Amino acid sequence: MEKEEAFKLPMEKEEVSKLWSIYKKFKPHLLMSSVQMGYTFLYLITEASFNHGMNPHVYMTYRNIIGGIVMFPFAYFLERKQRPKLTLTLLLEIFVLSLFGVGLTLNAYFASLKYTSPTFVASMVNTIAALTFVIAVTLRLEAVDLRNPCGIAKVAGTLVSLAGVMIMTLYKGQVLRNLGHPLIHIQGKTSIHKKYWLKGSILSVSSCITWSIFYIMQALTLKRYPAQLSLTTWMSFVGGAQSAVFAVFTEQKREAWTIGFNIDLWSTIYGGVVGSGIIIFIQLWCTEEKGPVFVTMFNPFSTILVAILAYFVLGEKLYIGSIIGAIIVIVGVYLLLWGKEGDAKVHIKPEDESSLTHEEQRDKKTAKISSAERNAYVLNCEP
Template sequence: MYFASLSYTSPTLLASMVNTIAALSFVLAVILRLEDAYIRNPRGIAKVLGTLVSLAGVMSMTLYKGPVVKSLGHPLIYIHRGNGVVHENWSKGMILTAVSCITWSIWYIMQAYTLKRYPTQLSLTTWMSFVGAAQSAFYTVIVQHKRTAWTMGFNIDFWSTLYGGIVMSGLVVYIQLWCIEQKGPVFVTMFNPLSTVLVAVLAYFVLGEKLYTGSIIGAVIIIIGLYLLLWGKEDPQPELKERERAMLHN
Protein backbone atom coordinates (compact mmCIF):
# COMPACT_ATOMS: atom_id res chain seq x y z
CA MET A 1 0.00 0.00 0.00
CA TYR A 2 2.89 2.34 0.78
CA PHE A 3 4.58 1.87 -2.60
CA ALA A 4 1.27 1.79 -4.47
CA SER A 5 0.37 5.21 -3.09
CA LEU A 6 3.55 6.61 -4.69
CA SER A 7 1.83 6.17 -8.06
CA TYR A 8 -0.95 8.55 -7.04
CA THR A 9 0.81 11.18 -4.91
CA SER A 10 4.27 12.72 -4.54
CA PRO A 11 7.24 11.44 -2.47
CA THR A 12 7.23 14.55 -0.26
CA LEU A 13 3.54 14.24 0.61
CA LEU A 14 3.88 10.52 1.28
CA ALA A 15 6.85 11.08 3.58
CA SER A 16 4.86 13.77 5.42
CA MET A 17 1.86 11.51 5.99
CA VAL A 18 4.06 8.65 7.19
CA ASN A 19 5.01 10.82 10.18
CA THR A 20 1.56 10.22 11.65
CA ILE A 21 2.92 6.78 12.52
CA ALA A 22 4.62 8.32 15.55
CA ALA A 23 1.36 9.71 16.93
CA LEU A 24 -0.54 6.50 16.17
CA SER A 25 2.18 4.38 17.76
CA PHE A 26 2.22 6.59 20.86
CA VAL A 27 -1.56 6.27 21.30
CA LEU A 28 -1.45 2.49 20.80
CA ALA A 29 1.53 2.13 23.13
CA VAL A 30 -0.24 4.07 25.89
CA ILE A 31 -3.42 2.02 25.45
CA LEU A 32 -1.46 -1.25 25.57
CA ARG A 33 0.71 0.03 28.46
CA LEU A 34 3.93 -0.20 26.52
CA GLU A 35 4.48 3.51 27.10
CA ASP A 36 3.70 5.67 30.15
CA ALA A 37 2.38 9.18 29.59
CA TYR A 38 3.04 10.51 33.14
CA ILE A 39 1.19 13.75 32.40
CA ARG A 40 1.74 14.88 36.00
CA ASN A 41 5.46 15.51 35.46
CA PRO A 42 7.28 17.69 32.91
CA ARG A 43 8.81 14.79 30.98
CA GLY A 44 5.45 13.12 30.46
CA ILE A 45 3.98 16.40 29.27
CA ALA A 46 6.97 16.81 26.92
CA LYS A 47 6.27 13.41 25.31
CA VAL A 48 2.65 14.30 24.66
CA LEU A 49 3.50 17.80 23.42
CA GLY A 50 6.32 16.47 21.25
CA THR A 51 3.95 14.05 19.54
CA LEU A 52 1.32 16.75 18.99
CA VAL A 53 3.87 19.32 17.75
CA SER A 54 5.35 16.83 15.26
CA LEU A 55 1.86 16.00 14.04
CA ALA A 56 1.17 19.73 13.63
CA GLY A 57 4.34 20.07 11.57
CA VAL A 58 3.23 17.22 9.33
CA MET A 59 -0.18 18.81 8.84
CA SER A 60 1.39 22.18 8.02
CA MET A 61 3.61 20.57 5.38
CA THR A 62 0.60 18.81 3.89
CA LEU A 63 -1.97 21.64 3.98
CA TYR A 64 0.16 24.78 3.56
CA LYS A 65 2.49 25.26 0.61
CA GLY A 66 3.40 28.93 0.46
CA PRO A 67 5.77 30.47 -2.08
CA VAL A 68 8.03 28.22 -4.13
CA VAL A 69 11.72 28.23 -3.27
CA LYS A 70 13.79 29.29 -6.25
CA SER A 71 15.61 26.45 -7.96
CA LEU A 72 19.38 26.46 -7.51
CA GLY A 73 20.17 24.41 -10.60
CA HIS A 74 19.19 21.46 -12.75
CA PRO A 75 18.08 18.19 -11.09
CA LEU A 76 20.47 15.24 -11.15
CA ILE A 77 17.76 12.76 -12.17
CA TYR A 78 14.86 13.41 -14.54
CA ILE A 79 11.67 11.40 -13.93
CA HIS A 80 9.42 10.88 -16.94
CA ARG A 81 5.80 11.50 -15.92
CA GLY A 82 4.15 10.93 -19.25
CA ASN A 83 2.60 7.95 -21.02
CA GLY A 84 0.78 6.81 -17.89
CA VAL A 85 3.88 6.33 -15.74
CA VAL A 86 2.41 8.41 -12.93
CA HIS A 87 -1.35 8.84 -12.53
CA GLU A 88 -2.14 11.45 -9.92
CA ASN A 89 -5.21 10.49 -7.90
CA TRP A 90 -4.91 12.18 -4.53
CA SER A 91 -8.05 10.67 -2.98
CA LYS A 92 -6.98 7.11 -3.77
CA GLY A 93 -3.40 7.88 -2.78
CA MET A 94 -4.45 9.37 0.57
CA ILE A 95 -6.61 6.33 1.39
CA LEU A 96 -3.73 3.97 0.62
CA THR A 97 -1.34 6.12 2.65
CA ALA A 98 -3.70 6.32 5.65
CA VAL A 99 -4.25 2.56 5.79
CA SER A 100 -0.51 2.03 5.33
CA CYS A 101 0.27 4.31 8.31
CA ILE A 102 -2.23 2.49 10.54
CA THR A 103 -0.86 -0.96 9.71
CA TRP A 104 2.71 0.35 9.97
CA SER A 105 2.15 1.62 13.52
CA ILE A 106 0.59 -1.74 14.47
CA TRP A 107 3.72 -3.41 13.07
CA TYR A 108 5.95 -1.41 15.44
CA ILE A 109 3.79 -2.42 18.40
CA MET A 110 3.91 -6.07 17.30
CA GLN A 111 7.72 -5.89 17.20
CA ALA A 112 7.83 -4.71 20.81
CA TYR A 113 5.69 -7.66 21.93
CA THR A 114 7.57 -10.16 19.75
CA LEU A 115 11.00 -9.13 21.06
CA LYS A 116 9.91 -9.96 24.60
CA ARG A 117 9.43 -13.61 23.63
CA TYR A 118 11.88 -13.79 20.73
CA PRO A 119 14.83 -11.50 21.57
CA THR A 120 16.95 -12.30 18.51
CA GLN A 121 17.04 -9.35 16.15
CA LEU A 122 18.93 -10.97 13.26
CA SER A 123 16.70 -14.04 13.13
CA LEU A 124 13.55 -11.92 13.40
CA THR A 125 14.79 -9.64 10.61
CA THR A 126 15.34 -12.70 8.40
CA TRP A 127 11.86 -14.04 9.05
CA MET A 128 10.20 -10.68 8.39
CA SER A 129 12.15 -10.23 5.15
CA PHE A 130 11.25 -13.74 3.99
CA VAL A 131 7.53 -13.35 4.73
CA GLY A 132 7.51 -9.87 3.18
CA ALA A 133 9.18 -11.14 0.00
CA ALA A 134 6.68 -14.01 -0.30
CA GLN A 135 3.76 -11.63 0.25
CA SER A 136 5.05 -9.16 -2.35
CA ALA A 137 5.64 -11.93 -4.90
CA PHE A 138 2.13 -13.30 -4.37
CA TYR A 139 0.64 -9.80 -4.79
CA THR A 140 2.65 -9.18 -7.95
CA VAL A 141 1.52 -12.47 -9.49
CA ILE A 142 -2.13 -11.51 -8.95
CA VAL A 143 -1.88 -7.87 -10.05
CA GLN A 144 0.77 -7.99 -12.79
CA HIS A 145 0.91 -10.96 -15.14
CA LYS A 146 3.28 -9.47 -17.69
CA ARG A 147 6.87 -10.65 -17.87
CA THR A 148 8.11 -7.05 -17.91
CA ALA A 149 6.98 -6.64 -14.31
CA TRP A 150 9.53 -9.27 -13.26
CA THR A 151 12.44 -8.37 -15.52
CA MET A 152 15.10 -5.96 -14.33
CA GLY A 153 17.89 -4.27 -16.20
CA PHE A 154 21.13 -2.81 -14.92
CA ASN A 155 19.58 0.59 -14.19
CA ILE A 156 17.96 2.54 -11.35
CA ASP A 157 15.50 -0.34 -10.81
CA PHE A 158 18.39 -2.69 -10.02
CA TRP A 159 20.15 -0.30 -7.65
CA SER A 160 16.97 0.71 -5.83
CA THR A 161 16.03 -2.95 -5.35
CA LEU A 162 19.52 -3.77 -4.11
CA TYR A 163 19.44 -0.83 -1.71
CA GLY A 164 15.95 -1.74 -0.49
CA GLY A 165 16.93 -5.35 0.15
CA ILE A 166 20.34 -4.91 1.78
CA VAL A 167 20.01 -1.57 3.55
CA MET A 168 16.29 -1.12 4.27
CA SER A 169 15.07 -4.69 4.77
CA GLY A 170 18.32 -5.89 6.29
CA LEU A 171 20.44 -3.32 8.10
CA VAL A 172 17.75 -0.76 8.96
CA VAL A 173 15.24 -3.32 10.28
CA TYR A 174 17.94 -4.95 12.43
CA ILE A 175 18.96 -1.59 13.95
CA GLN A 176 15.31 -0.70 14.37
CA LEU A 177 14.61 -3.92 16.30
CA TRP A 178 17.56 -3.26 18.59
CA CYS A 179 16.32 0.28 19.29
CA ILE A 180 12.77 -0.95 19.96
CA GLU A 181 14.11 -3.46 22.47
CA GLN A 182 16.17 -0.76 24.21
CA LYS A 183 13.85 2.27 24.05
CA GLY A 184 10.43 1.08 22.89
CA PRO A 185 8.42 1.56 19.66
CA VAL A 186 7.54 5.24 20.25
CA PHE A 187 11.23 6.23 20.44
CA VAL A 188 11.88 4.67 17.02
CA THR A 189 8.83 6.12 15.28
CA MET A 190 9.60 9.64 16.49
CA PHE A 191 12.61 9.72 14.15
CA ASN A 192 10.31 9.28 11.14
CA PRO A 193 9.79 13.07 10.85
CA LEU A 194 13.45 13.41 9.87
CA SER A 195 12.70 11.37 6.76
CA THR A 196 10.24 14.06 5.68
CA VAL A 197 12.91 16.71 5.87
CA LEU A 198 15.45 14.55 4.03
CA VAL A 199 12.98 13.51 1.33
CA ALA A 200 11.96 17.13 0.70
CA VAL A 201 15.60 18.22 0.41
CA LEU A 202 16.68 15.29 -1.79
CA ALA A 203 13.58 15.59 -4.00
CA TYR A 204 14.44 19.27 -4.47
CA PHE A 205 18.11 18.80 -5.38
CA VAL A 206 18.07 15.35 -7.01
CA LEU A 207 14.64 15.04 -8.67
CA GLY A 208 13.97 18.73 -9.25
CA GLU A 209 10.70 18.65 -7.30
CA LYS A 210 9.35 22.01 -6.15
CA LEU A 211 10.19 23.00 -2.58
CA TYR A 212 7.73 25.27 -0.83
CA THR A 213 8.28 27.53 2.17
CA GLY A 214 5.49 25.64 3.93
CA SER A 215 7.64 22.51 3.80
CA ILE A 216 10.54 24.35 5.42
CA ILE A 217 8.33 25.77 8.19
CA GLY A 218 6.77 22.35 8.78
CA ALA A 219 10.21 20.73 8.94
CA VAL A 220 11.30 23.14 11.68
CA ILE A 221 8.12 22.41 13.67
CA ILE A 222 8.68 18.66 13.25
CA ILE A 223 12.25 18.88 14.58
CA ILE A 224 11.07 20.89 17.60
CA GLY A 225 8.49 18.21 18.37
CA LEU A 226 11.10 15.49 17.94
CA TYR A 227 13.46 17.03 20.48
CA LEU A 228 10.59 17.59 22.92
CA LEU A 229 9.72 13.91 22.86
CA LEU A 230 13.36 12.82 23.07
CA TRP A 231 13.79 14.99 26.16
CA GLY A 232 10.68 13.43 27.63
CA LYS A 233 12.02 9.94 26.86
CA GLU A 234 15.22 10.52 28.85
CA ASP A 235 15.51 8.84 32.21
CA PRO A 236 13.98 11.00 34.95
CA GLN A 237 15.83 11.94 38.09
CA PRO A 238 16.66 9.09 40.49
CA GLU A 239 14.18 10.24 43.13
CA LEU A 240 11.38 10.29 40.56
CA LYS A 241 12.24 6.78 39.42
CA GLU A 242 12.19 5.54 43.02
CA ARG A 243 8.78 7.16 43.51
CA GLU A 244 7.46 5.45 40.37
CA ARG A 245 8.80 2.05 41.51
CA ALA A 246 7.06 2.51 44.84
CA MET A 247 3.78 3.39 43.13
CA LEU A 248 4.01 0.33 40.87
CA HIS A 249 4.87 -1.89 43.85
CA ASN A 250 1.86 -0.64 45.79
Protein backbone atom coordinates in the same frame (compact mmCIF):
# COMPACT_ATOMS: atom_id res chain seq x y z
CA MET B 1 68.34 13.93 19.53
CA GLU B 2 67.69 10.47 20.87
CA LYS B 3 66.03 11.97 23.94
CA GLU B 4 63.80 14.17 21.77
CA GLU B 5 62.75 11.19 19.66
CA ALA B 6 62.11 9.12 22.79
CA PHE B 7 59.98 12.00 24.11
CA LYS B 8 57.99 12.28 20.86
CA LEU B 9 56.98 8.61 20.79
CA PRO B 10 54.91 8.72 24.03
CA MET B 11 53.37 12.00 22.85
CA GLU B 12 52.34 10.45 19.52
CA LYS B 13 50.87 7.43 21.31
CA GLU B 14 48.95 9.75 23.60
CA GLU B 15 47.54 11.69 20.62
CA VAL B 16 46.53 8.45 18.89
CA SER B 17 44.90 7.30 22.11
CA LYS B 18 42.95 10.58 22.37
CA LEU B 19 41.82 10.34 18.75
CA TRP B 20 40.75 6.76 19.28
CA SER B 21 38.76 7.65 22.40
CA ILE B 22 37.04 10.51 20.50
CA TYR B 23 36.23 8.11 17.66
CA LYS B 24 34.76 5.56 20.07
CA LYS B 25 32.70 8.28 21.73
CA PHE B 26 31.23 9.57 18.48
CA LYS B 27 31.09 6.25 16.60
CA PRO B 28 27.31 5.83 17.16
CA HIS B 29 26.75 9.42 15.94
CA LEU B 30 28.74 8.75 12.76
CA LEU B 31 26.93 5.47 12.15
CA MET B 32 23.47 6.99 12.62
CA SER B 33 24.39 9.90 10.35
CA SER B 34 25.39 7.38 7.69
CA VAL B 35 22.08 5.57 8.23
CA GLN B 36 20.14 8.75 7.49
CA MET B 37 22.20 9.37 4.35
CA GLY B 38 21.48 5.78 3.34
CA TYR B 39 17.74 6.36 3.80
CA THR B 40 17.95 9.61 1.82
CA PHE B 41 19.45 7.84 -1.17
CA LEU B 42 16.87 5.06 -0.77
CA TYR B 43 13.97 7.50 -1.23
CA LEU B 44 15.51 9.10 -4.31
CA ILE B 45 16.62 5.92 -6.09
CA THR B 46 13.27 4.25 -5.37
CA GLU B 47 11.30 7.19 -6.75
CA ALA B 48 13.48 7.14 -9.87
CA SER B 49 12.71 3.43 -10.29
CA PHE B 50 8.96 3.95 -9.91
CA ASN B 51 9.01 6.77 -12.44
CA HIS B 52 10.91 4.43 -14.75
CA GLY B 53 7.86 2.17 -14.61
CA MET B 54 8.56 -0.38 -11.87
CA ASN B 55 5.55 -1.61 -9.88
CA PRO B 56 5.91 -0.82 -6.13
CA HIS B 57 4.62 -4.28 -5.13
CA VAL B 58 7.03 -6.06 -7.47
CA TYR B 59 9.80 -3.91 -5.99
CA MET B 60 8.79 -4.91 -2.45
CA THR B 61 8.69 -8.60 -3.41
CA TYR B 62 12.24 -8.62 -4.76
CA ARG B 63 13.57 -6.29 -2.08
CA ASN B 64 12.28 -8.42 0.81
CA ILE B 65 13.68 -11.61 -0.70
CA ILE B 66 17.09 -9.95 -1.04
CA GLY B 67 16.81 -8.50 2.47
CA GLY B 68 15.98 -11.93 3.90
CA ILE B 69 19.00 -13.48 2.15
CA VAL B 70 21.27 -10.72 3.53
CA MET B 71 19.96 -11.03 7.10
CA PHE B 72 19.92 -14.84 7.17
CA PRO B 73 23.64 -15.46 7.94
CA PHE B 74 23.63 -12.83 10.73
CA ALA B 75 20.50 -14.36 12.26
CA TYR B 76 21.74 -17.95 11.90
CA PHE B 77 25.19 -17.49 13.44
CA LEU B 78 24.59 -14.70 15.98
CA GLU B 79 21.35 -16.05 17.46
CA ARG B 80 21.91 -19.81 17.46
CA LYS B 81 21.67 -20.06 21.25
CA GLN B 82 18.78 -17.68 21.90
CA ARG B 83 16.50 -18.64 19.00
CA PRO B 84 13.57 -20.79 20.26
CA LYS B 85 11.91 -23.54 18.26
CA LEU B 86 9.15 -22.52 15.91
CA THR B 87 5.64 -23.74 16.57
CA LEU B 88 2.49 -23.46 14.45
CA THR B 89 1.22 -20.70 16.73
CA LEU B 90 4.46 -18.75 16.34
CA LEU B 91 4.40 -19.17 12.56
CA LEU B 92 0.85 -17.79 12.42
CA GLU B 93 1.90 -14.92 14.66
CA ILE B 94 4.88 -14.16 12.42
CA PHE B 95 2.56 -14.22 9.39
CA VAL B 96 0.25 -11.61 10.96
CA LEU B 97 3.24 -9.58 12.15
CA SER B 98 4.72 -9.64 8.64
CA LEU B 99 1.38 -8.53 7.22
CA PHE B 100 1.40 -5.42 9.42
CA GLY B 101 5.14 -4.84 9.26
CA VAL B 102 5.76 -5.51 5.58
CA GLY B 103 2.75 -6.75 3.60
CA LEU B 104 0.34 -3.89 4.31
CA THR B 105 2.66 -1.24 5.65
CA LEU B 106 5.57 -1.09 3.23
CA ASN B 107 3.47 -1.85 0.16
CA ALA B 108 1.17 1.06 0.99
CA TYR B 109 4.15 3.20 1.98
CA PHE B 110 6.06 2.78 -1.27
CA ALA B 111 2.87 3.01 -3.32
CA SER B 112 2.33 6.43 -1.71
CA LEU B 113 5.79 7.48 -2.94
CA LYS B 114 4.52 6.99 -6.48
CA TYR B 115 1.68 9.49 -5.92
CA THR B 116 3.39 12.10 -3.72
CA SER B 117 7.06 13.01 -3.36
CA PRO B 118 10.15 11.82 -1.43
CA THR B 119 10.00 14.89 0.82
CA PHE B 120 6.40 14.18 1.84
CA VAL B 121 6.99 10.47 2.45
CA ALA B 122 10.19 11.08 4.43
CA SER B 123 8.34 13.59 6.62
CA MET B 124 5.49 11.18 7.35
CA VAL B 125 7.90 8.66 8.91
CA ASN B 126 8.41 11.04 11.82
CA THR B 127 4.78 10.58 12.90
CA ILE B 128 5.19 6.89 13.72
CA ALA B 129 6.54 7.58 17.23
CA ALA B 130 3.49 9.73 18.02
CA LEU B 131 1.04 7.21 16.55
CA THR B 132 2.70 4.36 18.46
CA PHE B 133 2.39 6.40 21.65
CA VAL B 134 -1.35 6.99 21.03
CA ILE B 135 -1.98 3.28 20.42
CA ALA B 136 0.11 2.29 23.46
CA VAL B 137 -1.87 4.68 25.68
CA THR B 138 -5.16 3.36 24.26
CA LEU B 139 -4.11 -0.23 25.06
CA ARG B 140 -2.81 0.89 28.49
CA LEU B 141 0.74 -0.11 27.61
CA GLU B 142 1.97 3.44 28.23
CA ALA B 143 1.25 5.60 31.28
CA VAL B 144 0.69 9.35 31.06
CA ASP B 145 1.10 11.59 34.10
CA LEU B 146 -0.17 15.07 33.27
CA ARG B 147 1.16 16.37 36.60
CA ASN B 148 4.68 15.69 35.34
CA PRO B 149 6.37 17.97 32.74
CA CYS B 150 7.50 14.85 30.87
CA GLY B 151 3.92 13.59 30.63
CA ILE B 152 2.74 16.99 29.36
CA ALA B 153 5.58 17.02 26.79
CA LYS B 154 4.57 13.58 25.48
CA VAL B 155 0.94 14.59 25.02
CA ALA B 156 1.85 17.98 23.54
CA GLY B 157 4.39 16.39 21.17
CA THR B 158 1.83 13.87 19.98
CA LEU B 159 -0.81 16.53 19.30
CA VAL B 160 1.69 18.78 17.52
CA SER B 161 2.88 15.89 15.32
CA LEU B 162 -0.66 14.92 14.37
CA ALA B 163 -1.44 18.57 13.58
CA GLY B 164 1.55 18.59 11.23
CA VAL B 165 0.22 15.47 9.51
CA MET B 166 -3.18 17.09 8.96
CA ILE B 167 -1.52 20.13 7.38
CA MET B 168 0.65 18.01 5.09
CA THR B 169 -2.30 15.86 4.02
CA LEU B 170 -5.03 18.46 3.53
CA TYR B 171 -3.06 21.57 2.57
CA LYS B 172 -0.80 21.50 -0.46
CA GLY B 173 -0.24 25.24 -0.90
CA GLN B 174 1.84 27.04 -3.46
CA VAL B 175 4.85 25.55 -5.22
CA LEU B 176 8.30 26.94 -4.51
CA ARG B 177 10.06 28.02 -7.66
CA ASN B 178 13.18 26.11 -8.61
CA LEU B 179 16.33 28.22 -8.66
CA GLY B 180 17.60 26.64 -11.88
CA HIS B 181 17.68 23.49 -13.94
CA PRO B 182 18.03 20.25 -11.94
CA LEU B 183 21.45 18.59 -11.96
CA ILE B 184 19.82 15.17 -12.37
CA HIS B 185 16.66 14.58 -14.39
CA ILE B 186 14.35 11.78 -13.24
CA GLN B 187 12.81 10.05 -16.25
CA GLY B 188 9.02 10.14 -16.43
CA LYS B 189 8.63 12.72 -13.65
CA THR B 190 5.52 14.85 -14.10
CA SER B 191 3.54 17.18 -11.87
CA ILE B 192 1.25 15.40 -9.43
CA HIS B 193 -2.47 16.03 -9.70
CA LYS B 194 -4.33 16.94 -6.50
CA LYS B 195 -6.47 13.78 -6.52
CA TYR B 196 -3.35 11.60 -6.74
CA TRP B 197 -1.70 13.64 -3.99
CA LEU B 198 -4.69 12.94 -1.71
CA LYS B 199 -4.60 9.24 -2.64
CA GLY B 200 -0.89 9.10 -1.85
CA SER B 201 -1.42 10.97 1.42
CA ILE B 202 -4.09 8.50 2.55
CA LEU B 203 -1.83 5.57 1.66
CA SER B 204 1.07 7.15 3.57
CA VAL B 205 -1.01 7.88 6.70
CA SER B 206 -2.51 4.37 6.59
CA SER B 207 0.95 2.82 6.36
CA CYS B 208 2.14 4.83 9.38
CA ILE B 209 -0.88 3.64 11.41
CA THR B 210 -0.30 -0.03 10.53
CA TRP B 211 3.42 0.48 11.17
CA SER B 212 2.61 1.68 14.69
CA ILE B 213 0.35 -1.34 15.29
CA PHE B 214 3.20 -3.52 14.07
CA TYR B 215 5.60 -2.14 16.70
CA ILE B 216 3.12 -2.93 19.48
CA MET B 217 2.59 -6.45 18.13
CA GLN B 218 6.31 -6.95 17.68
CA ALA B 219 6.93 -6.26 21.35
CA LEU B 220 4.51 -9.06 22.27
CA THR B 221 5.98 -11.49 19.73
CA LEU B 222 9.55 -10.89 20.91
CA LYS B 223 8.59 -12.07 24.39
CA ARG B 224 7.87 -15.49 22.88
CA TYR B 225 10.55 -15.30 20.18
CA PRO B 226 13.42 -13.20 21.63
CA ALA B 227 15.62 -13.17 18.53
CA GLN B 228 15.42 -9.85 16.72
CA LEU B 229 17.61 -10.71 13.73
CA SER B 230 15.87 -14.03 13.17
CA LEU B 231 12.46 -12.41 13.44
CA THR B 232 13.51 -9.74 10.94
CA THR B 233 14.70 -12.48 8.54
CA TRP B 234 11.44 -14.37 8.84
CA MET B 235 9.43 -11.22 8.24
CA SER B 236 11.47 -10.41 5.15
CA PHE B 237 10.73 -13.77 3.52
CA VAL B 238 7.08 -13.91 4.59
CA GLY B 239 6.59 -10.24 3.70
CA GLY B 240 8.12 -10.92 0.28
CA ALA B 241 5.54 -13.66 -0.33
CA GLN B 242 2.71 -11.35 0.78
CA SER B 243 4.01 -8.59 -1.49
CA ALA B 244 3.99 -11.06 -4.39
CA VAL B 245 0.26 -11.60 -3.80
CA PHE B 246 -0.34 -7.83 -3.94
CA ALA B 247 1.74 -7.64 -7.10
CA VAL B 248 -0.22 -10.42 -8.84
CA PHE B 249 -3.49 -8.56 -8.25
CA THR B 250 -2.17 -5.17 -9.36
CA GLU B 251 0.17 -6.19 -12.18
CA GLN B 252 -0.72 -9.10 -14.47
CA LYS B 253 1.85 -8.31 -17.16
CA ARG B 254 4.79 -10.72 -17.20
CA GLU B 255 7.11 -7.93 -18.33
CA ALA B 256 6.61 -6.17 -14.97
CA TRP B 257 8.51 -8.99 -13.24
CA THR B 258 11.47 -8.76 -15.60
CA ILE B 259 14.25 -6.46 -14.47
CA GLY B 260 17.11 -5.44 -16.74
CA PHE B 261 20.44 -3.78 -15.95
CA ASN B 262 18.85 -0.42 -15.20
CA ILE B 263 17.65 1.72 -12.30
CA ASP B 264 15.06 -0.94 -11.33
CA LEU B 265 17.76 -3.52 -10.62
CA TRP B 266 20.01 -1.14 -8.67
CA SER B 267 17.14 0.25 -6.56
CA THR B 268 16.00 -3.28 -5.67
CA ILE B 269 19.48 -4.46 -4.72
CA TYR B 270 20.15 -1.28 -2.75
CA GLY B 271 16.81 -1.55 -0.92
CA GLY B 272 17.43 -5.19 0.01
CA VAL B 273 21.14 -5.06 0.92
CA VAL B 274 21.35 -1.58 2.46
CA GLY B 275 17.76 -0.75 3.46
CA SER B 276 16.74 -4.16 4.85
CA GLY B 277 20.20 -5.43 5.79
CA ILE B 278 23.05 -3.10 6.72
CA ILE B 279 20.91 -0.26 8.08
CA ILE B 280 18.87 -2.60 10.30
CA PHE B 281 22.08 -4.11 11.68
CA ILE B 282 23.56 -0.66 12.44
CA GLN B 283 20.36 0.46 14.18
CA LEU B 284 20.32 -2.64 16.37
CA TRP B 285 23.93 -2.01 17.39
CA CYS B 286 23.33 1.67 18.13
CA THR B 287 20.23 0.83 20.15
CA GLU B 288 22.23 -1.53 22.34
CA GLU B 289 24.98 1.08 22.80
CA LYS B 290 23.01 4.31 23.22
CA GLY B 291 19.36 3.35 23.59
CA PRO B 292 16.28 3.71 21.36
CA VAL B 293 15.74 7.43 21.98
CA PHE B 294 19.20 8.21 20.63
CA VAL B 295 18.46 6.25 17.44
CA THR B 296 15.15 8.02 16.85
CA MET B 297 16.61 11.49 17.35
CA PHE B 298 18.35 11.20 13.97
CA ASN B 299 15.16 10.46 12.00
CA PRO B 300 14.29 14.07 11.04
CA PHE B 301 17.73 14.49 9.45
CA SER B 302 16.72 12.30 6.52
CA THR B 303 13.65 14.50 6.02
CA ILE B 304 15.89 17.56 5.74
CA LEU B 305 18.42 15.82 3.48
CA VAL B 306 15.70 14.49 1.18
CA ALA B 307 14.11 17.95 0.88
CA ILE B 308 17.44 19.60 0.06
CA LEU B 309 18.51 17.02 -2.53
CA ALA B 310 15.06 16.71 -4.08
CA TYR B 311 14.78 20.47 -4.51
CA PHE B 312 18.29 21.51 -5.52
CA VAL B 313 19.61 18.38 -7.28
CA LEU B 314 16.54 16.67 -8.76
CA GLY B 315 14.34 19.71 -9.30
CA GLU B 316 11.54 18.20 -7.18
CA LYS B 317 8.62 20.54 -6.57
CA LEU B 318 8.29 21.60 -2.95
CA TYR B 319 4.92 22.72 -1.61
CA ILE B 320 4.43 25.21 1.19
CA GLY B 321 2.05 22.83 2.99
CA SER B 322 4.65 20.04 3.03
CA ILE B 323 7.35 22.35 4.42
CA ILE B 324 5.14 23.81 7.18
CA GLY B 325 3.75 20.38 8.10
CA ALA B 326 7.20 18.77 8.17
CA ILE B 327 8.58 21.44 10.51
CA ILE B 328 5.60 21.04 12.86
CA VAL B 329 5.96 17.24 12.82
CA ILE B 330 9.68 17.44 13.67
CA VAL B 331 9.01 19.82 16.57
CA GLY B 332 6.35 17.42 17.85
CA VAL B 333 8.68 14.43 17.56
CA TYR B 334 11.40 16.10 19.62
CA LEU B 335 8.85 17.13 22.27
CA LEU B 336 7.67 13.52 22.50
CA LEU B 337 11.21 12.16 22.65
CA TRP B 338 12.18 14.66 25.34
CA GLY B 339 9.23 13.52 27.42
CA LYS B 340 10.07 9.84 26.98
CA GLU B 341 13.75 10.42 27.76
CA GLY B 342 12.73 12.22 30.95
CA ASP B 343 10.51 9.29 31.95
CA ALA B 344 13.40 6.86 31.43
CA LYS B 345 15.70 8.95 33.67
CA VAL B 346 13.11 9.22 36.45
CA HIS B 347 13.14 5.44 36.90
CA ILE B 348 16.91 5.36 37.48
CA LYS B 349 18.06 6.15 41.01
CA PRO B 350 21.48 7.84 41.24
CA GLU B 351 22.36 6.22 44.55
CA ASP B 352 21.87 2.78 43.04
CA GLU B 353 24.20 3.56 40.17
CA SER B 354 27.22 4.67 42.20
CA SER B 355 28.40 1.12 42.85
CA LEU B 356 27.84 -0.10 39.27
CA THR B 357 30.23 -0.10 36.35
CA HIS B 358 29.47 1.90 33.21
CA GLU B 359 28.33 -1.23 31.35
CA GLU B 360 26.11 -2.33 34.25
CA GLN B 361 24.54 1.13 34.40
CA ARG B 362 23.86 1.01 30.68
CA ASP B 363 22.27 -2.45 30.99
CA LYS B 364 20.13 -1.19 33.85
CA LYS B 365 18.91 1.79 31.83
CA THR B 366 18.13 -0.46 28.90
CA ALA B 367 16.19 -2.84 31.11
CA LYS B 368 14.01 0.00 32.35
CA ILE B 369 12.73 0.65 28.85
CA SER B 370 9.66 -1.42 28.02
CA SER B 371 9.66 -3.82 25.08
CA ALA B 372 6.98 -1.77 23.35
CA GLU B 373 9.17 1.33 23.50
CA ARG B 374 12.36 -0.44 22.47
CA ASN B 375 10.96 -2.02 19.36
CA ALA B 376 9.02 1.07 18.39
CA TYR B 377 12.42 2.67 17.93
CA VAL B 378 14.85 -0.15 17.05
CA LEU B 379 13.70 -1.06 13.56
CA ASN B 380 12.52 2.52 13.45
CA CYS B 381 10.37 3.92 11.49
CA GLU B 382 12.24 4.05 8.28
CA PRO B 383 11.54 1.67 5.37
